[in-house]
Amino acid sequence: MKVSKRCSSILGSLTLEITARVKAMKTQGHDVIGFGAGEPDFGTPQWIVDAAKEALDKGLTRYTPASGTPELKQAICDRYKKKYGLEYDSAQVVVSNGAKHSLFNVFQAILNPGDEVIIPAPYWLSYPELVKMADGVPVIVDTAEEYDFKMTADALREAITPRTKAVIINNPSNPTGSVYSRDELKNVLDVAIGRDLCVVGDDIYEELVYDCKEMVCIPTLGEKYMENTIVVSGASKTYAMTGWRIGYALSPVNIAKAMGNFQSHSTSNPNSIAQYATIAALNGPEKGVEDMRSAFDVRRRTMHERINAIEGLSCRLPSGAFYMMMNISGVLGKKWEGRQIGGSMDFASFLLDAQKVAVVPGISFGADNYVRMSYATSLENIEKGLDRIEAFCASLT
Ligand SMILES: Cc1ncc(COP(=O)(O)O)c(C=O)c1O
Numbered sequence: 001m002k003v004s005k006r007c008s009s010i011l012g013s014l015t016l017e018i019t020a021r022v023k024a025m026k027t028q029g030h031d032v033i034g035f036g037a038g039e040p041d042f043g044t045p046q047w048i049v050d051a052a053k054e055a056l057d058k059g060l061t062r063y064t065p066a067s068g069t070p071e072l073k074q075a076i077c078d079r080y081k082k083k084y085g086l087e088y089d090s091a092q093v094v095v096s097n098g099a100k101h102s103l104f105n106v107f108q109a110i111l112n113p114g115d116e117v118i119i120p121a122p123y124w125l126s127y128p129e130l131v132k133m134a135d136g137v138p139v140i141v142d143t144a145e146e147y148d149f150k151m152t153a154d155a156l157r158e159a160i161t162p163r164t165k166a167v168i169i170n171n172p173s174n175p176t177g178s179v180y181s182r183d184e185l186k187n188v189l190d191v192a193i194g195r196d197l198c199v200v201g202d203d204i205y206e207e208l209v210y211d212c213k214e215m216v217c218i219p220t221l222g223e224k225y226m227e228n229t230i231v232v233s234g235a236s237k238t239y240a241m242t243g244w245r246i247g248y249a250l251s252p253v254n255i256a257k258a259m260g261n262f263q264s265h266s267t268s269n270p271n272s273i274a275q276y277a278t279i280a281a282l283n284g285p286e287k288g289v290e291d292m293r294s295a296f297d298v299r300r301r302t303m304h305e306r307i308n309a310i311e312g313l314s315c316r317l318p319s320g321a322f323y324m325m326m327n328i329s330g331v332l333g334k335k336w337e338g339r340q341i342g343g344s345m346d347f348a349s350f351l352l353d354a355q356k357v358a359v360v361p362g363i364s365f366g367a368d369n370y371v372r373m374s375y376a377t378s379l380e381n382i383e384k385g386l387d388r389i390e391a392f393c394a395s396l397t
Helices: 014-027 046-057 070-084 099-110 126-133 153-159 182-194 223-228 253-266 272-283 287-308 344-355 379-394
Strands: 093-096 116-121 137-142 164-170 198-202 229-234 247-250 323-327 370-374
Touching (some): 046 272, 070 093, 070 272, 093 099, 153 182, 182 198, 198 223, 287 323, 344 379
Parallel strands (some): 164 198
Antiparallel strands (some): 093 247
C-alpha cells in the first residue's frame, strides 16, 4: 500500500520522539536527565481535577457541540475581556483538541494550495508541517540572536510575495523564549496588516512571562489588528493540562464557522470532561499559575548562569515560556571520542551517549548552531544535567 504524497512529505515531531526515547531509557533503568520536555513538570491543580470528577459524576459524558460548549466559549470570552480588555463573541471561538489542533484548523480554514505562510526561525517545529498539511508553503525567515530572535519589520517585508497569505507570531516563543514588546510587535505587524496578511498569533505560553514584561495579545494593538488576527491559545501550558487536550482559536466569525464545520467532520467535540475542567481552570484562582511561574523563573536564571559559565556554550536570558536556546557554535568542529560534532544533531546524540543528557537539536527548529534546553524540570536535575554537560564539553578535543 502506498502512502499519499501529502503524508510522505510530513515529518514526525522530533521533540515527542526525544521525550519518548528518554522515557524508554529511564524505564530500562538509565539515569537520564531530560531537557527536552515541552510540558510543565507540575501536576494539574487540584480544583481543576475536582471539576473534572464532578463533571464525570454528573454524567457530562456525551457529545457536546462540535466547536465546544457554550459555557466554555463564554468562559474564554470572559477571560479575554478580563485579562486584555478584548470583546469577543462566542461565535468567534472554536475549542479544539489542544492548541496544535487549533492551529491545524486555522491553516485548513485560511490557506489555498500554494499560499505562503511566513514563519520566523527558530520556530516551533510543527508550524511548517501544519502549513504543508493544508497544502500551503512555509517560508522561513531567519532572526538574529543579537535581536533576541525576533523578526524585524524589514525581514518580514523582504519575505512577502504575491502568494503570501499569513504570518505566524509565537509570543512568548518556543524555542527561544523571546517576548515581543508592544512597539516591536506593532512595527512588524504594521507591515503585515498593510499588506492585508492574516496574522496567526500563537499565545500558548501567554502566562509564562518573566521580569514583569508585558504580554501583548495582538488584537489589543487596535481594531485593524483584531480584524486581521487569529489568536490561538489553550489550557496545556498555563494550567499544566497538556494531556487534557484543550486549545482554542479566536477569529473573525466566518473563519470560526469554517473551522467549526471542518472540526465537526474530523474530530467532533473535544473531550467533554476536559472542557468542563477548563471552565474551572479559566474561572479559578491564579495561584497555580503564579507558583509555576515563580518556580520557572528561578530555574531559568540558574540554567542561564550555568550555561554561560561553560566554555564553548552560551545563551541569552529568555523572557518567556520555559525554554532557552543554547548556542553550541563554540564546540562545533570539536571531537568526542574521535567523532566530529558537525551540527546540533551530533551534539545531542553524542551528549546522550556520553552523559545520558537529552536536549533537542536546534536543526529541528531551523537553527543548527543551537540546541533547545527546557527548564520544565527540577532545579536538582538542572544542576546535575549541567554538571554533565560541562564534563562533556571538557572531554571534547
Ligand atoms: C508554540 C506552541 N504552540 C502550540 C503548542 C501546542 O499546544 P497543545 O499541547 O495545546 O496542543 C505547543 C506545544 O508544545 C507549542 O510549543
